[in-house]
Amino acid sequence: MDTTDVFQCETCGLHYRDETIARQCESFCKEHNACGIEITKHSLETASRAKKLEDVKESVANKKLFYKSYLVSQGRVLRA
Numbered sequence: 709m710d711t712t713d714v715f716q717c718e719t720c721g722l723h724y725r726d727e728t729i730a731r732q733c734e735s736f737c738k739e740h741n742a743c744g745i746e747i748t749k750h751s752l753e754t755a756s757r758a759k760k761l762e763d764v765k766e767s768v769a770n771k772k773l774f775y776k777s778y779l780v781s782q783g784r785v786l787r788a
């Protein structure tokens with residue numbers, strides 16, 4: 709990971725490019741004893757995980773499409 713200009717929330721340990729957001733995360737974590745999803749979505753950890761999630765969504769969409777065309781080929785889908 710590129711560590712230049714990375715700020716870490718000392719409470720949850722997530723990293724941010726933006727010091728302001730890192731501070732917001734820290735105060736939220738201390739106050740609620742949990743991370744705020746609106747804040748942690750900006751973290752470097754979540755950003756890299758989101759990329760993987762996109763891949764999962766895509767493969768699920770492909771499977772659904774495949775299943776639908778399978779049903780059509782089986783004559784099980786009525787025309788709308």
Ligand SMILES: [Zn+2]
Pocket residue numbers: 717718719720721722733734737743
């Ligand atoms: Zn935090």
